[in-house]
Amino acid sequence: MNTNHKYDPEDIESLLMHKQYNELFDDEREFVLQHVKNEEEYNSLRSMLFTLHDQPYQEEWLEPDPSIKKELLKEFAAEKKGGFMVWLNSIFILPEIKWYRRPAYQMAFATAVVLIGGIWFFAVRNEKSIDQIASKDVSIGQKDSSNLIQNGNLFAENLSNERIPPAPKTLAVPEVAIEDLPAVQESRAEDVHIDHVVAEGAVAFDDNNAMAAPATENVVSTDVATKAVTSAKPTKKDVVNNTTKMKVDDVKKESEEEKNEVNQFSLADEAIPQTNNSEVIVAADACCAPTTLSNITLTSTNYNFDSTEGFVTSLTINTNSISGHGMKDLLAVLYTAP
Amino acid sequence: MAASKHPYEKEHDEQLMLLIGQRDQKAFEVLYDRYAKLMYNYFHRMLWKDREKARDFTQELFAKLVQKPHLYDISRPFKTWLYSIAHNMCKNEYAKQEVRKVAHAELKREDSFTALNESQRKMDRSSFMQKLKEALSELDEVKQQTFELRFTQELSIIEISEIMQVSEGTVKSRLFYILKELNQKLKVFEGITTWLIALGITIFN
Numbered sequence: 001m002n003t004n005h006k007y008d009p010e011d012i013e014s015l016l017m018h019k020q021y022n023e024l025f026d027d028e029r030e031f032v033l034q035h036v037k038n039e040e041e042y043n044s045l046r047s048m049l050f051t052l053h054d055q056p057y058q059e060e061w062l063e064p065d066p067s068i069k070k071e072l073l074k075e076f077a078a079e080k081k082g083g084f085m086v087w088l089n090s091i092f093i094l095p096e097i098k099w100y101r102r103p104a105y106q107m108a109f110a111t112a113v114v115l116i117g118g119i120w121f122f123a124v125r126n127e128k129s130i131d132q133i134a135s136k137d138v139s140i141g142q143k144d145s146s147n148l149i150q151n152g153n154l155f156a157e158n159l160s161n162e163r164i165p166p167a168p169k170t171l172a173v174p175e176v177a178i179e180d181l182p183a184v185q186e187s188r189a190e191d192v193h194i195d196h197v198v199a200e201g202a203v204a205f206d207d208n209n210a211m212a213a214p215a216t217e218n219v220v221s222t223d224v225a226t227k228a229v230t231s232a233k234p235t236k237k238d239v240v241n242n243t244t245k246m247k248v249d250d251v252k253k254e255s256e257e258e259k260n261e262v263n264q265f266s267l268a269d270e271a272i273p274q275t276n277n278s279e280v281i282v283a284a285d286a287c288c289a290p291t292t293l294s295n296i297t298l299t300s301t302n303y304n305f306d307s308t309e310g311f312v313t314s315l316t317i318n319t320n321s322i323s324g325h326g327m328k329d330l331l332a333v334l335y336t337a338p
Numbered sequence: 339m340a341a342s343k344h345p346y347e348k349e350h351d352e353q354l355m356l357l358i359g360q361r362d363q364k365a366f367e368v369l370y371d372r373y374a375k376l377m378y379n380y381f382h383r384m385l386w387k388d389r390e391k392a393r394d395f396t397q398e399l400f401a402k403l404v405q406k407p408h409l410y411d412i413s414r415p416f417k418t419w420l421y422s423i424a425h426n427m428c429k430n431e432y433a434k435q436e437v438r439k440v441a442h443a444e445l446k447r448e449d450s451f452t453a454l455n456e457s458q459r460k461m462d463r464s465s466f467m468q469k470l471k472e473a474l475s476e477l478d479e480v481k482q483q484t485f486e487l488r489f490t491q492e493l494s495i496i497e498i499s500e501i502m503q504v505s506e507g508t509v510k511s512r513l514f515y516i517l518k519e520l521n522q523k524l525k526v527f528e529g530i531t532t533w534l535i536a537l538g539i540t541i542f543n
Contacts, residue, residue, distance in 0.1 A: 012514055048521045052489045064378035068397045076363055076404045
């Protein structure tokens with residue numbers, strides 16, 4: 001029998017360790033005798049092996065000099081960080097380590113934290129921007145202006161970019177009883193310029209509680225806007241003195257809790273005069289935070305003009321509310337300067 | 339009351355090595371304490387019982403961990419990797435000291451014969467131990483290292499094969515021939531070994 005196939009020749013150490021010569025099976029003995037001369041040598045080797053394992057030759061283990069450790073720690077502290085590569089090595093291996101120590105999980109967790117943090121950051125930033133936007137210069141693009149006037153044939157063709165004055169956060173919306181307003185002197189309109197669209201003021205009034213004309217042709221000053229917001233409720237007299245006839249036919253209010261919904265307000269009055277130097281001021285009151293026209297997306301505008309009467313009979317502006325702040329009141333006043 | 343152990347004491351060598359890669363000094367300390375003594379004694383025995391060399395080599399070995407932790411192949415057991423480095427350091431040192439080593443071996447051999455003659459007369463346990471040490475020192479470096487790793491550091495055959503980068507069969511074969519060689523050299527003490535086994539195990543432990 002060829003025992004070479006049964007035993008690895010190097011396994012003799014195992015036999016020496018575990019069996020005396022007389023305990024060997026025949027095939028084991030045959031194998032052993034290929035490497036040792038006889039039983040005597042086997043036993044001698046066996047004795048030597050045990051002796052070596054017991055380490056009688058071994059001197060007492062020496063303790064390393066403590067200064068080695070000190071110097072190494074000193075060197076460790078001085079070393080720059082450079083272990084990223086070895087850390088990366090463990091992404092897909094070392095299955096025995098705890099899951100939260102495995103780089104793959106750590107990276108996934110870090111990514112999730114960054115994503116959540118980023119979303120939260122931008123959400124907060126967006127809210128803040130709404131609060132701050134009233135104090136910023138806002139440009140009304142030519143395109144928006146064009147949209148505003150495209151259906152109103154009698155209005156001026158150009159709406160220049162305007163500086164929108166800031167408005168206070170809390171707005172006192174004058175309760176204009178439209179029905180109580182006196183009849184306004186009729187006049188035929190020639191050219192009506194929409195020079196100013198104030199989205200967040202309120203009705204613009206002057207110091208005398210009268211509806212104020214813009215300070216300049218193109219700019220509604222901050223003062224006017226502020227006064228417009230803070231002014232008291234206009235009186236009939238004021239309105240009459242300004243020879244203004246207007247009637248706000250319909251003001252649709254949306255709940256302030258409703259978000260991203262279309263707010264609609266409209267003016268529909270056959271008595272809106274169309275005269276030279278007429279100006280339209282559309283004032284809107286946001287309930288929760290000041291806003292500007294730039295924050296209101298004009299989804300559509302519609303002006304109806306009665307050519308025989310010379311009035312704008314209705315004005316409808318559809319807007320989107322500002323996210324997070326529904327429009328409580330949106331009041332539009334068509335004002336014709338004397 | 340015993341001081342509570344640092345949590346790192348329970349960590350695997352491989353995990354500690356990862357922490358060292360992240361410049362965790364405590365991890366390094368734990369790993370050093372775990373292996374410094376082993377490595378110091380390994381170098382001491384492998385480098386002609388030169389304590390100064392053993393000290394320098396131990397420091398150099400651990401300095402490699404400090405300076406280049408990224409060189410650690412994390413797919414390998416740390417212990418095997420560490421011994422591999424130590425093994426190679428010794429090999430390099432042997433190459434450097436080749437001339438001196440030959441002279442040293444010659445000197446040892448001469449002393450050995452003289453001592454052996456003396457020990458033949460005494461035949462006592464202490465002389466057997468002395469002769470065994472001498473016989474071990476006469477082994478070539480490869481056999482010395484194999485012997486050291488197996489019988490002193492008590493590494494497994496597999497670990498030794500990885501450290502020395504040879505097959506397991508080669509390691510076993512080397513060990514067997516070391517055994518035969520030692521047995522041959524210490525034949526004059528035949529009977530002593532049997533006596534040591536019978537009585538000496540508790541003594542040596």
